[in-house]
Amino acid sequence: MTTLPAGGGAAALLAACRLVSTDPEERARASVDRSGYVPGGVPDGIVYAESVDDVVEALRLATRYRVPIVPRGAGTGLAGGSSATAGNVVLDVSRMNRILSIDPVEQQAVVQPGVLNAEVNAAASRHGLFYAPDPASTAICSIGGNVATNAGGMWCAKYGVTRESVLSLQAVLADGRILTTGRNTIKGVSGYDLNALLIGSEGTLGVVVEATLRLRPKPLRTATVAAYFADAAAAAQAASAIIAARVQPAILEFIDGGTLAAVDAMMGTGHAIRGNAFLLAQTDGYGALLEQQVLVEAITPFALSIEQTDDDARAAELVAARRNAIPALQLLGRVSIGDIGVPRKRLAEAVAGLAEISARTGVKIFVIAHAADGNLHPMVVVGHDESITEGPAKAALGEMFHLARRLGGTLTGEHGIGVLKQDWLKEEVGGLSLELQHKIKAAFDPLGILNPGKGI
Amino acid sequence: MTTLPAGGGAAALLAACRLVSTDPEERARASVDRSGYVPGGVPDGIVYAESVDDVVEALRLATRYRVPIVPRGAGTGLAGGSSATAGNVVLDVSRMNRILSIDPVEQQAVVQPGVLNAEVNAAASRHGLFYAPDPASTAICSIGGNVATNAGGMWCAKYGVTRESVLSLQAVLADGRILTTGRNTIKGVSGYDLNALLIGSEGTLGVVVEATLRLRPKPLRTATVAAYFADAAAAAQAASAIIAARVQPAILEFIDGGTLAAVDAMMGTGHAIRGNAFLLAQTDGYGALLEQQVLVEAITPFALSIEQTDDDARAAELVAARRNAIPALQLLGRVSIGDIGVPRKRLAEAVAGLAEISARTGVKIFVIAHAADGNLHPMVVVGHDESITEGPAKAALGEMFHLARRLGGTLTGEHGIGVLKQDWLKEEVGGLSLELQHKIKAAFDPLGILNPGKGI
Ligand SMILES: Cc1cc2nc3c(=O)[nH]c(=O)nc-3n(C[C@H](O)[C@H](O)[C@H](O)COP(=O)(O)OP(=O)(O)OC[C@H]3O[C@@H](n4cnc5c(N)ncnc54)[C@H](O)[C@@H]3O)c2cc1C
Ligand SMILES: Cc1cc2nc3c(=O)[nH]c(=O)nc-3n(C[C@H](O)[C@H](O)[C@H](O)COP(=O)(O)OP(=O)(O)OC[C@H]3O[C@@H](n4cnc5c(N)ncnc54)[C@H](O)[C@@H]3O)c2cc1C
Numbered sequence A, B: 001m002t003t004l005p006a007g008g009g010a011a012a013l014l015a016a017c018r019l020v021s022t023d024p025e026e027r028a029r030a031s032v033d034r035s036g037y038v039p040g041g042v043p044d045g046i047v048y049a050e051s052v053d054d055v056v057e058a059l060r061l062a063t064r065y066r067v068p069i070v071p072r073g074a075g076t077g078l079a080g081g082s083s084a085t086a087g088n089v090v091l092d093v094s095r096m097n098r099i100l101s102i103d104p105v106e107q108q109a110v111v112q113p114g115v116l117n118a119e120v121n122a123a124a125s126r127h128g129l130f131y132a133p134d135p136a137s138t139a140i141c142s143i144g145g146n147v148a149t150n151a152g153g154m155w156c157a158k159y160g161v162t163r164e165s166v167l168s169l170q171a172v173l174a175d176g177r178i179l180t181t182g183r184n185t186i187k188g189v190s191g192y193d194l195n196a197l198l199i200g201s202e203g204t205l206g207v208v209v210e211a212t213l214r215l216r217p218k219p220l221r222t223a224t225v226a227a228y229f230a231d232a233a234a235a236a237q238a239a240s241a242i243i244a245a246r247v248q249p250a251i252l253e254f255i256d257g258g259t260l261a262a263v264d265a266m267m268g269t270g271h272a273i274r275g276n277a278f279l280l281a282q283t284d285g286y287g288a289l290l291e292q293q294v295l296v297e298a299i300t301p302f303a304l305s306i307e308q309t310d311d312d313a314r315a316a317e318l319v320a321a322r323r324n325a326i327p328a329l330q331l332l333g334r335v336s337i338g339d340i341g342v343p344r345k346r347l348a349e350a351v352a353g354l355a356e357i358s359a360r361t362g363v364k365i366f367v368i369a370h371a372a373d374g375n376l377h378p379m380v381v382v383g384h385d386e387s388i389t390e391g392p393a394k395a396a397l398g399e400m401f402h403l404a405r406r407l408g409g410t411l412t413g414e415h416g417i418g419v420l421k422q423d424w425l426k427e428e429v430g431g432l433s434l435e436l437q438h439k440i441k442a443a444f445d446p447l448g449i450l451n452p453g454k455g456i
Helices: A009-016 A026-027 A052-065 A117-125 A142-147 A194-198 A232-244 A259-266 A288-302 A310-321 A327-329 A344-361 A391-406 A422-429 A433-446 B009-014 B024-030 B054-064 B117-125 B141-151 B195-197 B232-244 B257-267 B288-302 B310-321 B326-329 B344-363 B390-408 B422-429 B431-446
Strands: A045-048 A069-072 A089-092 A099-103 A108-111 A166-172 A178-182 A207-214 A220-230 A250-254 A277-284 A305-309 A336-337 A366-369 A375-382 B045-048 B069-072 B089-092 B099-103 B109-110 B166-172 B178-182 B207-214 B220-228 B253-256 B277-283 B305-309 B334-338 B364-370 B377-384
Touching: A009 A052, A009 A089, A009 B054, A026 A045, A045 A052, A052 A069, A052 A089, A052 A207, A069 A207, A069 B305, A089 B009, A099 A117, A108 A117, A117 A142, A142 A207, A166 A194, A166 B024, A178 A194, A178 B431, A194 B195, A194 B431, A207 A310, A207 A433, A207 B141, A220 A232, A220 A288, A232 A250, A232 A277, A232 A288, A232 A344, A250 A259, A259 A310, A259 A366, A277 A288, A277 A344, A288 A305, A305 A310, A305 B195, A310 A327, A327 A336, A327 A375, A327 B207, A336 A391, A336 B310, A344 A366, A344 A375, A344 A391, A344 B166, A375 A391, A391 A422, A422 A433, A433 B178, A433 B195, B009 B045, B009 B054, B009 B089, B024 B045, B024 B089, B045 B054, B045 B277, B054 B069, B054 B089, B054 B207, B069 B207, B109 B117, B117 B141, B141 B207, B166 B195, B178 B195, B220 B232, B220 B288, B220 B310, B232 B253, B232 B277, B232 B288, B232 B344, B253 B257, B253 B310, B257 B277, B257 B310, B257 B326, B257 B364, B277 B288, B277 B310, B288 B305, B305 B310, B310 B326, B326 B334, B326 B364, B334 B390, B344 B364, B344 B377, B344 B390, B390 B422, B422 B431
Parallel strands: A045 A089, A069 A089, B045 B089, B069 B089
Antiparallel strands: A099 A108, A108 A207, A166 A178, A166 A207, A220 A277, A220 A305, A250 A277, A250 A366, A336 A375, A366 A375, B099 B109, B109 B207, B166 B178, B166 B207, B220 B277, B220 B305, B253 B277, B253 B364, B334 B377, B364 B377
């Protein structure tokens, strides 16, 4: 038996690793993500990995000393997935932040996990390419975290989520062995799809240390439409009309009146006076202008006013309204960010259902949505000193989930289960599915080292 | 202990199931798929499932009596995946062939597994929609088989393979329990992606009994280009030029000269006299004509002649050349259909490498390819009485695989491992990946009832 220093396995691991911190402030910071969830304690320490070897070393030690490891990217998660508490060691990979290569001909990038999403896009841009999954947090979230949560974003309406843009991964398993999944080719069916299995597994199956990303040619042109509506119902009807009109917007975002006002307050913009609900649509590619025309015709019957632009600067301003929606609401209080998904045609019902929940419970709910995918972010805002993981906020979260289920939808469209949504997972996926998921977890990580209590 | 009738478990199962056959001719037919692989024997019998209950019943009995079950759709597989031998019972789901519902607003279809791919498209078409993954075998292959192999097709260049169009599945596990995977919504990240895990699992994890498919609006218009080249190298260069020109063809198919001649012989067409290699490209959507223009400019330096059309009937004729390529070659002899994938930019090298293998081994190799994805089908043609699973044909298969690996590619782009490609799977995915895959298999099917010896 190994003799452990006082403090047990975590202390032994921290003593043996190259770059660690047990500084109380750093531990406090590493105990939370951006979900607002505050665990009971703080982790015993942080290992900063600068290389694959560092990750392997940390996980070998974790297995030897049986230390629960919380993988951490940029800590911007919204489900408590990278939150950590006493007894945990955080494995922070944010310093593994190099773009290893970009192949402009094959349209691929190979990156380390700590690279920020926006950095990949900046680098791709120099070759006329882009990386499609663009969370609103693009400037602050990491590719490793994106992979672990199967992150979505605005462009996903047309280009799919992270899963559709990750060709191959390298991940270190709990015992330190290195697994490669996927391949360098667009297509391939050799064996089970372990690549898709890792994507969205929230750090519970392996620590992503390298990703091969699919880049795409930047669209020839984009055309942007901003439409204002008297109420959310009209905007939701307009979104359905767009889908029925058979155009494929690259972006289709919904923002409600309350959120618009919060954005205006933060940004000094003037959206809210133009309507009580907002749709932002962007078409792109060779047919962008034609598609824009069809889209505008489809929504005209529902809108108060419609602004069309193909000026990039003005388009960026309009997109910024959506990107800043969450931070703007966070100025109003503590925010619990919902993330339900419903069939696209039920968007209007979902919005109405959320209003009903708010009216009945007295909890303030703002709504933004990736409208083309039926992915809504109902934002519960409480006072800065109130809890969002207990009491009315938690109850509202439960009600939202049941609303989503009633409409044939899901608990989480893109943020993941983390710790915050565990109560409802089984109800959604069923006991048999969960049983199989736990068996898969046991196959990858028999000792339960990686992110225990998260995700499944 | 259960007392088994003579003949063991298979006989007991066949005695207890509702609709079975032990007719020698039917068993012989059910022993093979379209790969040319001929197992040593024939299955003990066939269970014809007409309902989910029939499948549940058969698998419960299979578990009780420990009978290896080979799930079978339309039997058009090209890897021996649905081949069956002595001791096996074939579970044929081709009679579960109803389209259960189509939701034109949500753009979804719910179908039974035995529905043919082309039937889904015919039904979707009545609502102005289409189902994107369109194998060349569309008229004869089933959706269940498509799911089990993660089938690809021509339109996958733009719209992705089966995985990108299957939202949700119902599958019966080996013990008769019914698993639901995925969801009705476009996005969702609750738990591990068991949906993607089932897709491409070649009948080894569960029997698919229902699928919810994503349909898409039929493109407003399509524009078709047929280009003829002096040789395969020029055509491959043209394909690369298209990718470099940043257009996204919906279809980009390559056919070599020998295959063109075979197609001409079968169809009475006149392709081969126009060149020794052929590219078929189709652009679609609002920008189809603009994209066609850019595409034609990109390939002009390489082509002998280029035909452009936006006439649907003429386009269908050109597409038929590709759809009939495999049957045409099968008139020449027994065909072993390769299915390698390489990075897109290495298409020309792959074609040259195949020519070199052919020259060195004396084995005839024809080549067709989904050029936009780097997915090549090298077709080894031997005499009608020669083996394609042993001797030179098998050796050529091995060489092709190593060629694909040297070019950074994969053993199989879309047909699967089946029995034919097992020898090389470990070399491609690695021992650790295979170990995990076997653990997943054991989690789903601990007794090894489902399609033993296939896929992984
Ligand atoms: C203002 C704001 C806007 C947002 N908008 C969106 C949006 O539009 N769409 C969206 O999908 N999300 C959004 N998010 C949520 C968040 O940015 C994403 O979930 C993101 O993918 C998390 O990345 P991260 O690097 O911050 O991960 P972290 O928070 O560090 O971790 C998230 C999860 O991934 C795991 N993890 C992290 N790195 C690795 C790794 N290398 N290997 C294995 N596991 C790892 C962690 O254990 C944890 O379970 C938003 C967040 C904020 C604050
Ligand atoms: C002329 C020709 C052209 C072709 N072109 C293409 C092409 O372009 N792209 C392509 O991808 N393929 C192509 N194929 C191969 C073949 O059509 C596909 O692999 C197809 O998906 C197989 O479907 P099937 O119903 O015939 O399956 P089967 O051959 O019956 O079975 C294939 C595999 O799936 C499993 N299976 C079948 N049904 C189920 C079920 N319900 N549940 C679980 N497992 C099941 C079987 O066990 C087996 O492992 C072609 C074949 C031919 C003959």
